Amino acid sequence: MKRLINIFFNDNIKSLKAYIKTKELFEKKGFEVSQKYREEAELNICIGGDGAFIRGVHNSNFPKIPFVGINTGTLGFFQEISFDKIEKFIDDYLEQKYFVEKIRLLDCDLKTNDIVFTNKCLNDFVIKSNNSEVIHLDIFIDENHLETFAGDGLIISTPSGSTAYNMSAGGSIMYPTLRGFQLTPLAPIFSKVYRTISNSLVIPDTSTLKIVPLENQHKKISFVIDGIEKDYTDVEYFEFKKSLFKLYKLVFNENWYWINMKDKFL
Numbered sequence: 056m057k058r059l060i061n062i063f064f065n066d067n068i069k070s071l072k073a074y075i076k077t078k079e080l081f082e083k084k085g086f087e088v089s090q091k092y093r094e095e096a097e098l099n100i101c102i103g104g105d106g107a108f109i110r111g112v113h114n115s116n117f118p119k120i121p122f123v124g125i126n127t128g129t130l131g132f133f134q135e136i137s138f139d140k141i142e143k144f145i146d147d148y149l150e151q152k153y154f155v156e157k158i159r160l161l162d163c164d165l166k167t168n169d170i171v172f173t174n175k176c177l178n179d180f181v182i183k184s185n186n187s188e189v190i191h192l193d194i195f196i197d198e199n200h201l202e203t204f205a206g207d208g209l210i211i212s213t214p215s216g217s218t219a220y221n222m223s224a225g226g227s228i229m230y231p232t233l234r235g236f237q238l239t240p241l242a243p244i245f246s247k248v249y250r251t252i253s254n255s256l257v258i259p260d261t262s263t264l265k266i267v268p269l270e271n272q273h274k275k276i277s278f279v280i281d282g283i284e285k286d287y288t289d290v291e292y293f294e295f296k297k298s299l300f301k302l303y304k305l306v307f308n309e310n311w312y313w314i315n316m317k318d319k320f321l
């Protein structure tokens with residue numbers, strides 16, 4: 056049986072070119088390539104930017120098969136391979152010159168109308184106002200009430216997601232393999248009326264973070280998972296904790312994170 060690679064790519068001419076090139080090179084080496092997720096594959100390749108990586112992960116439902124990203128434009132923080140290094144990537148892959156990095160994911164159990172829905176994220180969950188008004192949320196860590204938040208909203212991010220929305224909102228950058236997650240406020244109000252911590256908070260991954268909208272807030276909230284807005288209504292609470300699932304990413308250069316940081320942000 057032929058070895059199989061799944062390749063997903065976004066709607067961009069350079070991504071299509073990268074797909075054709077990658078597919079041809081793998082086929083020359085005797086591999087089969089699928090554009091749809093197939094669970095017999097040994098590797099998932101996402102071609103595009105971070106959005107393409109995130110969609111590849113969600114569309115294949117967070118599989119155990121490792122991922123690698125080829126960057127063809129935009130930022131591509133998840134994407135280690137550049138267009139002109141595709142040949143080298145395939146040679147290194149065949150010679151197993153890589154290691155597998157664990158990406159830590161977050162779960163959110165969300166209760167609405169007596170049903171609990173579980174969602175996973177790679178980057179972040181965002182709870183925010185859907186009508187430009189201030190929202191009010193009670194925050195509990197391991198059942199301890201921390202504060203009643205007032206402001207635009209909250210970002211709950213994984214270590215890998217810390218360089219995305221979290222970073223724009225002033226949160227810390229967390230190395231992807233660190234065990235913890237981050238709660239970062241969006242425009243928190245701190246005044247004689249509202250007492251909200253304005254720093255971002257790093258929470259150990261053994262803890263549970265519970266967010267409860269105040270009584271009259273249920274219709275004012277929108278919930279976003281990895282940049283995609285969901286239409287849950289009347290949420291009674293959100294409970295965030297480390298996911299039992301992990302994602303695996305091939306890493307070819309052990310310094311990729313710091314190289315990427317300088318290359319993409321500075």
Ligand code: NAP
Pocket residue numbers: 103104105106107109128129130131132133178179215216217218219220221223224280281282
């Ligand atoms: P997008 O609107 O293209 O994302 C915004 C930017 O964030 C893009 O430049 C994207 O890279 C980059 N990005 C995504 N994940 C990243 C990560 N882990 N580290 C560093 N940069 C990252 O939408 P998208 O591509 O579907 O990404 C969804 C993410 O966008 C959400 O999870 C959220 O974190 C982020 N977002 C950020 C802001 C903000 O910073 N103000 C607002 C809303 C959403 P590419 O250009 O390569 O796609």
Ligand code: MN
Pocket residue numbers: 104105106107129
């Ligand atoms: Mn994008």
